[in-house]
Amino acid sequence: MIRLEQVSKSFESKKGVINAVNDVNLHVKKGEIHGVIGYSGAGKSTLIRCVNLLERPTTGKVFIGDKEATSLPLEQLRETRKRIGMIFQGFNLLKTATVYDNIAIPLKLLGFSKSETTLRVEKYLTIVGLADKHQSYPNQLSGGQKQRVAIARALAQEPEILLSDEATSALDPETTDSILDLLLKINQDLGITILLITHEMHVIQKVCDQVYVMEDGYIVEQGSTIDLFTKPQNETTMKFLNTIAQRKLSPSLIKQLNLSGTVTRLTFVGETTGEPILAQVSQKFKVKPNILTANIFELKNDIVGNLVIHLLGEPSEVEAAVSFMLDQGVGLEGLEG
Known part of the structure; x- marks a missing residue:
């Protein structure tokens, strides 16, 4: 047109x-x-x-x-x-x-x-x-x-x-x-x-x-x-x-929360936004996911959810948890550490 x-x-x-x-x-x-x-x-x-x-x-x-x-x-x-x-x-x-x-x-x-x-x-x-x-x-x-x-x-x-x-x-x-x-x-x-x-x-x-x-x-x-x-x-x-959702963690927040290890943004699209992924992760692996920020966007034709989490645990357990979330169709982006 x-x-x-x-x-x-x-x-x-x-x-x-x-x-x-x-x-x-x-x-x-x-x-x-x-x-x-x-x-x-x-x-x-x-x-x-x-x-x-x-x-x-x-x-x-x-x-x-x-x-x-x-x-x-x-x-x-x-x-x-x-x-x-x-x-x-x-x-x-x-x-x-x-x-x-x-x-x-x-x-x-x-x-x-x-x-x-x-x-x-x-x-x-x-x-x-x-x-x-x-x-x-x-x-x-x-x-x-x-x-x-x-x-x-x-x-x-x-x-x-x-x-x-x-x-x-x-x-x-x-x-x-x-x-x-x-x-x-x-x-x-x-x-x-x-x-x-x-x-x-x-x-x-x-x-x-x-x-x-x-x-x-x-x-x-x-x-x-x-x-x-x-x-x-x-x-x-x-x-x-x-401007509509925090995508970056400020250095002062990282320092204040004393963050170390793995900080990751999880992106959920469509049906995955309703799945209790973090509950499954904490049950299946020896990790503790700490939610730092969260939001859900309702787009014209879809839904997008974002979680920024701090994963605490042994490196092997964190790696296994990350692999599991990827297998579930969750998008992951490392932010810190």
Whole structure:
């Protein structure tokens, strides 16, 4: 549905050339939700604007469906853009227009009749849960409600693709979850393909099928969400994971707990998260597992559990316990000692 091939984007500045996006390859299949995560200045916003050619790539190709958008004449590009909706962090609502008009005006500009416009406004306000807010103004709405209006406006053109540019960054955690639930519903019920950018790992965790980690304009790691959470490879990815769960033990904690020997992270996926592995280990082997940190992540399509444990015992018993856990399908990563 969306394919980027070796896309780069550069800007001229007084200080010289700024390479905002570098040689990016990306493929979002129809009906999937993909996320691009990175810190400020990583190039995320420039990348997503290259998808609908609000920013034309310096080099590379952009495909929407089976059409190479980067080679289309302006009129055909306009038609292709009608297949793409976009929502923003700042909502971009007209302050002096009602909720109805904020959705209706773009439709009228596209030539829709009054009856069709009314039909679509009512339909998509109902989908986003704001059927009773037709005549409200933006300053009468909460942040979450404003974002729902912006989503309804994007959906009213009935796109095949929805681009989300940090759409939850200005919202509190509870409202963020409600918007993410809405995006999941839109994806599942309407079959709309979604590409989003974010700097929040929670967003990736909750809704994404595939993830791209971006740094200095490059994609430094990519893969399924489950792989990202269980087998991160890049230091930037690990930093993001550390924002939602402690992945590293600080030197002060190691010193305070007087840790020696084997400190290990156990990763459980799917059904193994419910298995009493540590109870079995302590029964079968002469080791004492001490739990230092623990958490469970509920991903879009799976569950991942993490335990950091300190294994006390004779080296041979510790080795046997580790081999047993590996045989049970538990992922292990040595952290200290």
